[in-house]
Each structure stands twice: as C-alpha cells, then as structure tokens.
Amino acid sequence: MRTSKDFFRPLAVGAPAPLREIPARPSRAIHFFDPSNEKMAAKIPAMVGTVDVLLGNLEDAVKADNKVAAREGLVRIAQSTDFGPTQLWTRINSLDSPWVLDDLTTLVPAIGEKLDVIMVPKVQGAEDIHYVDRLLAQLEAKAGISKPILVHAILETARGVANIEEICAASPRMQGLSLGPADLAADRRMKTTRVGGGHPGYLVRQDPASSSEDDINAPRAIFQQDLWHYTIARMVDACAMHGIYPYYGPFGDIADVVACEDQFRNAFLLGCVGTWSLHPKQIAIANRVFSPSVEDIKHARRVVAAMGDGTGAVMLDGKMEDDASLKQCLVMVELAEQLAAIDPELKAAYDAIEI
Numbered sequence: 001m002r003t004s005k006d007f008f009r010p011l012a013v014g015a016p017a018p019l020r021e022i023p024a025r026p027s028r029a030i031h032f033f034d035p036s037n038e039k040m041a042a043k044i045p046a047m048v049g050t051v052d053v054l055l056g057n058l059e060d061a062v063k064a065d066n067k068v069a070a071r072e073g074l075v076r077i078a079q080s081t082d083f084g085p086t087q088l089w090t091r092i093n094s095l096d097s098p099w100v101l102d103d104l105t106t107l108v109p110a111i112g113e114k115l116d117v118i119m120v121p122k123v124q125g126a127e128d129i130h131y132v133d134r135l136l137a138q139l140e141a142k143a144g145i146s147k148p149i150l151v152h153a154i155l156e157t158a159r160g161v162a163n164i165e166e167i168c169a170a171s172p173r174m175q176g177l178s179l180g181p182a183d184l185a186a187d188r189r190m191k192t193t194r195v196g197g198g199h200p201g202y203l204v205r206q207d208p209a210s211s212s213e214d215d216i217n218a219p220r221a222i223f224q225q226d227l228w229h230y231t232i233a234r235m236v237d238a239c240a241m242h243g244i245y246p247y248y249g250p251f252g253d254i255a256d257v258v259a260c261e262d263q264f265r266n267a268f269l270l271g272c273v274g275t276w277s278l279h280p281k282q283i284a285i286a287n288r289v290f291s292p293s294v295e296d297i298k299h300a301r302r303v304v305a306a307m308g309d310g311t312g313a314v315m316l317d318g319k320m321e322d323d324a325s326l327k328q329c330l331v332m333v334e335l336a337e338q339l340a341a342i343d344p345e346l347k348a349a350y351d352a353i354e355i
C-alpha cells in the first residue's frame with residue numbers, strides 16, 4: 001500500500017501525473033461493441049455523439065478465435081475515428097487470461113492518447129489494480145502519453161465485493177465500478193441464469209388473511225424483489241466514499257425494454273451515474289433514465305430558490321425543505337448542468353423550465 005505521501009506520484013519516470021480528482025464526465029450509457037464483428041464495428045463512427053461512452057470489448061462475448069482481430073479492430077477504429085464529445089473505453093481481457101498482456105502493450109502505444117478508461121474485469125482485490133496501475137504507468141511513459149488512462153473495475157466475484165473499499169482506494173486512476181451480475185451470480189453460486197435484472201422467484205408475499213389453510217392457499221399479492229439491491233448499494237457507498245463513480249452493468253434481456261428501464265431506474269435512484277448498453281436500443285433507455293426529468297429539475301430549482309442562503313426550513317407545496325433536502329436538489333441541478341453541456345435536446349428542455 002502506497003503511503004499518502006506518494007499516492008499521487010507517477011509509478012514510472014515520465015508517466016503523466018495522476019489526477020487528484022476524477023472528472024464527472026457524463027456516462028449514462030457505456031455502449032459495448034465487439035471490434036472483431038465487422039458489421040457492428042462499421043456502425044461505431046456514426047454512433048459518435050449519440051452515446052456518452054463507446055467501449056470496445058475484448059473480453060467475454062468475443063470468441064477466443066477473434067481476440068486478436070478484436071484488439072486490432074479496436075486500434076483501427078480508434079485511430080480512424082474522431083470521437084468528439086464521446087468517450088472511448090475498452091474492456092481488456094481478465095488478468096489471468098493469455099490475452100491481457102498483449103491487450104495492454106498493444107493498446108497503450110497505439111491509441112493511449114484516445115483511450116479514456118480501461119475496464120478491468122473480475123477484479124478481486126487491490127493487488128489487481130496495483131498490477132494494472134504500474135504497467136500502465138510504464139507503458140504511458142514509454143509511449144509519451146500526455147494524460148493518465150483511468151481504470152474501471154467490474155465487481156463480479158464474491159472476493160471483489162468483499163474487497164470493494166480497497167479496490168476503490170487502490171490507485172488515483174480508479175474511475176469507477178460496474179456490477180457484473182452474470183459472473184458474480186456464478187461465483188456466488190446464486191441460482192439465477194439471467195444476465196442482470198430480477199427473478200420471479202425472489203419475492204415477498206402478502207400476509208394471509210388468517211392462518212387457516214384456505215387463507216394460506218388463497219391467492220395473495222406478491223412483490224418481486226431486486227436481487228442486486230445489496231451489491232449496487234454497497235457499490236454506491238464505496239464509490240461515493242472514494243470520489244469515483246458507480247454504474248449498473250448489463251441487462252441481458254434485450255427484448256424486454258420495460259424491465260430494462262426499471263432496472264436502470266432503480267440504479268439511477270440509488271446513486272449510479274450510468275449503465276451498460278449491449279444493443280443500440282438500450283442507449284435511448286439509458287440516456288432517458290440517467291438524465292433527471294424536467295419535473296425533477298423544476299422542483300429542485302424551486303427548492304434552491306426558496307432556500308435563499310441555504311439554511312433554515314421552508315414549506316413548499318405542503319412539504320418541508322431544509323439544508324439537507326437542498327443538497328439533494330443540488331445533486332440533481334449539478335447533474336442537469338453537466339448533461340446540458342453535452343446534450344442540446346436536454347439543454348433546451350431544462351432551459352425552458354419556468355419556476
């Protein structure tokens with residue numbers, strides 16, 4: 001563990017200085033594509049500006065035979081595309097795979113200036129981040145990269161979840177965490193075979209009218225629960241504590257756009273800043289859900305106006321507002337400002353609000 005004295009020192013001579021604060025760049029949807037899939041890859045340049053993050057995936061979902069083609073495809077796309085306001089991320093292969101070393105030693109010199117964030121899968125503890133941190137610094141120094149490439153960890157093992165705080169604190173490169181519900185479910189031996197989302201068997205049931213057999217067997221309301229609530233909440237606290245950003249992850253039922261929106265909204269309400277999109281139709285859902293609504297911003301601005309110097313308590317629409325609820329409203333207002341800076345449609349909608 002580095003002491004606080006040298007936490008912000010570059011880990012290689014000539015590497016760029018680590019950031020002292022992780023920028024709050026909008027990242028409502030991290031859109032995954034397989035750079036070895038020519039049809040998919042051909043669509044990427046036209047997606048610039050329509051999504052906050054484009055992520056060239058090299059890990060799971062890319063066939064073993066296509067690992068080299070995916071890596072080379074990502075280099076080609078990155079070198080030939082002007083990403084404008086859209087961030088470019090990649091998900092490298094896992095640290096125990098035969099591909100990851102070539103992923104890093106190829107990508108950093110070739111496209112290190114364009115890569116904003118490297119997502120590291122199956123992170124188990126701080127030691128995994130330390131390994132990537134030092135290697136990136138060496139590669140950045142050698143290639144003369146001007147800004148540090150940030151690191152994002154996927155939580156997809158029980159050990160990773162148990163070590164969540166040390167992972168967040170492992171390096172000033174840490175940008176955020178995503179939930180990896182598929183691998184995590186397998187690692188925990190959970191009994192769901194779905195990629196994210198709920199499960200109809202995970203529920204609570206209304207009490208029976210009485211303890212008679214008839215009432216116990218009578219139809220009763222059931223309420224499906226969120227399998228991922230605990231992990232997402234844990235992730236949100238760990239990220240907030242360390243000044244980095246939490247994300248939901250994949251929602252594998254591409255056809256069920258309604259449940260996808262529900263899962264994304266739960267994550268947004270709990271504190272996540274964004275999610276993954278696996279298919280183009282999930283981008284619009286993520287952009288909608290992870291942008292505060294016009295009604296929420298109208299209310300937040302009214303509270304800010306009503307609270308004057310920000311202290312004391314006032315009544316607004318029959319509700320008490322005070323210093324704390326003002327801070328809740330400022331979270332929304334600040335997010336709206338960040339999003340308006342990159343999304344002209346949202347800016348117009350927020351600008352039209354009259355309070």
Ligand SMILES: CC(=O)SCCNC(=O)CCNC(=O)[C@H](O)C(C)(C)COP(=O)(O)OP(=O)(O)OC[C@H]1O[C@@H](n2cnc3c(N)ncnc32)[C@H](O)[C@@H]1OP(=O)(O)O
Pocket residue numbers: 031032033034039040043057060061182183195250254277278279280
């Ligand atoms: C647990 C985890 O690790 S999750 C992360 C790893 N998984 C991924 O990255 C999956 C990424 N997504 C995909 O591979 C694909 O979207 C699939 C396999 C889920 C579905 O693909 P398809 O069956 O081709 O979907 P569909 O037929 O609806 O595609 C419609 C169009 O969108 C394109 N498309 C599909 N997914 C994407 C994408 N992620 N990015 C860009 N374009 C895409 C298709 O090429 C197709 O193009 P066309 O109209 O010119 O033919």
Ligand SMILES: CC(=O)C(=O)O
Pocket residue numbers: 060121154156179180181182183184249250
């Ligand atoms: C996101 C991911 O990699 C998983 O769910 O396993």
Ligand SMILES: [Mg+2]
Pocket residue numbers: 060121156180182183
């Ligand atoms: Mg996984």
